[in-house]
Amino acid sequence: MIEARALTKRYDEKVAVDDLSFTIRPGVVTGFLGPNGAGKSTTMRMMMGLDRPTSGSVLVNGKPYAQHAAPLNEVGALLEARAVHPGRSARDHLLALALTSGIGRPRVDQVLDMVGLTEVARKRVGEFSLGMGQRLGVAAALLGDPRTLILDEPVNGLDLDGIRWIRALLSRLAGEGRTVFLSSHLMSEMAVTAEHVIVIGKGRLLRDQPMADFIREASVESVRVLSPESARLAEELRRSGATVKGGDRADEALTVGGATSREVGTIAARAGITLWELAPQAGSLEDAYLALTRDSLDYQDADQELAS
Numbered sequence: 001m002i003e004a005r006a007l008t009k010r011y012d013e014k015v016a017v018d019d020l021s022f023t024i025r026p027g028v029v030t031g032f033l034g035p036n037g038a039g040k041s042t043t044m045r046m047m048m049g050l051d052r053p054t055s056g057s058v059l060v061n062g063k064p065y066a067q068h069a070a071p072l073n074e075v076g077a078l079l080e081a082r083a084v085h086p087g088r089s090a091r092d093h094l095l096a097l098a099l100t101s102g103i104g105r106p107r108v109d110q111v112l113d114m115v116g117l118t119e120v121a122r123k124r125v126g127e128f129s130l131g132m133g134q135r136l137g138v139a140a141a142l143l144g145d146p147r148t149l150i151l152d153e154p155v156n157g158l159d160l161d162g163i164r165w166i167r168a169l170l171s172r173l174a175g176e177g178r179t180v181f182l183s184s185h186l187m188s189e190m191a192v193t194a195e196h197v198i199v200i201g202k203g204r205l206l207r208d209q210p211m212a213d214f215i216r217e218a219s220v221e222s223v224r225v226l227s228p229e230s231a232r233l234a235e236e237l238r239r240s241g242a243t244v245k246g247g248d249r250a251d252e253a254l255t256v257g258g259a260t261s262r263e264v265g266t267i268a269a270r271a272g273i274t275l276w277e278l279a280p281q282a283g284s285l286e287d288a289y290l291a292l293t294r295d296s297l298d299y300q301d302a303d304q305e306l307a308s
């Protein structure tokens with residue numbers, strides 16, 4: 001369990017994390033979403049005691065991280081800046097971590113196996129691909145068999161196989177009753193990985209809800225209609241309160257908002273209008289996420305987005 005209460009971090013004039021309060025529960029995978037610079041890494045660093053809150057607090061399994069007697073058994077983390085000696089083998093890297101924390105050798109082989117690195121355990125870490133490096137980072141996080149996992153962008157650098165693997169691993173760990181918290185700036189990825197979502201923008205809390213609710217709210221339905229009498233159909237639909245786009249040419253499809261496909265079909269039938277096509281369209285999750293976070297982009301990022 002992770003509990004943030006009015007958590008705030010200021011760097012001089014810049015407020016990186018602004019009065020965040022939330023509870024991350026065990027047993028489900030919780031996604032932490034926000035555009036670049038939203039404050040995700042800063043929040044996660046404060047969870048791990050690597051940064052001090054300016055005000056407010058964050059507790060992991062009931063205590064500030066630093067007050068745990070055996071922190072590796074409480075919290076495993078994969079944070080952006082990884083300190084791995086490139087000349088060491090994966091196994092030696094994990095052994096060094098294990099020995100300084102009183103964790104036995106058998107656990108090192110166990111976690112190497114869990115992340116699929118057994119075959120390359122003796123290879124120098126400096127020769128690892130980005131994806132293998134991510135797997136090693138996850139292995140290190142799992143070393144203490146922690147109740148809580150905090151992973152900053154774990155999907156970064158993984159190919160499709162790697163993404164599927166980490167998704168399955170995280171859901172298994174949550175299924176064992178652990179708290180699993182991971183950040184990403186990709187909505188589409190999070191939608192299939194996390195059951196609960198926390199969205200922040202400019203350090204502020206924007207959403208804290210089950211992923212299914214976020215997806216339901218995001219997918220505002222519209223209906224695509226093609227008719228040889230699109231102008232007359234558009235008029236009938238508008239009269240019934242729907243919004244209509246398109247249909248300037250007779251054979252151009254209409255996009256109808258505020259009415260279901262059944263209602264559109266019924267209105268057309270009553271007016272004696274032929275329909276060639278009637279198709280409900282799901283709203284895009286990515287669009288809904290962008291709309292939610294657009295106002296909280298840094299000016300610099302917003303400029304970059306406009307330029308791209």
Ligand SMILES: Nc1ncnc2c1ncn2[C@@H]1O[C@H](COP(=O)(O)OP(=O)(O)OP(=O)(O)O)[C@@H](O)[C@H]1O
Nearest residue numbers: 011014016034035036037038039040041042043185
């Ligand atoms: N040490 C620091 N000194 C000054 N400003 C900082 C420092 N660390 C972070 N910031 C600022 O705080 C804000 C939040 O940064 P943070 O790295 O937490 O965002 P993020 O959501 O993790 O973004 P990204 O997805 O790009 O990693 C940014 O505007 C960043 O420039």
